Amino acid sequence: MFIIPSLFEPCGLTQExxxxxxxxxxxxxxxxxxxxxxxxxxxxxxxxxxxSAQQYEELYEKAVIKARAAANLA
Structure with missing residues (x-):
C-alpha cells in the first residue's frame, strides 16, 4: 500500500x-x-x-547539430 496525496489520478501512473x-x-x-x-x-x-549536466550538454549539442543540418537541407 502507498498513499498518493491527490483525489484523482486518471492516467494510471499510481497503478504503474x-x-x-x-x-x-x-x-x-x-x-x-x-x-x-x-x-x-x-x-x-x-x-x-x-x-547529469555533462549528459544534458552532450544531448543539447547533438540536437543543435541535427537542427543545423536540417536547416541546411531546407
Whole structure:
C-alpha cells in the first residue's frame, strides 16, 4: 500500500508505480543474491549533478547539430 496525496489520478501512473514496487519486492525476496549484485552495480553509477549536466550538454549539442543540418537541407 502507498498513499498518493491527490483525489484523482486518471492516467494510471499510481497503478504503474504500485506494479513496479510489487515487481521490485518480488525480485528482492526471490533473488537475494542477484538483488545484492544489482544494488552494487547501481551504486557504481554516477548520478551526480556534474554527470547529469555533462549528459544534458552532450544531448543539447547533438540536437543543435541535427537542427543545423536540417536547416541546411531546407
Amino acid at each position: 508505480l504500485n506494479n513496479a514496487l510489487k515487481r521490485a519486492f518480488d525480485y528482492y525476496t526471490r533473488n537475494p543474491e542477484n538483488w545484492r549484485k544489482l544494488v552494487q552495480n547501481i551504486m557504481r553509477l554516477d548520478f551526480s549533478w556534474d554527470s
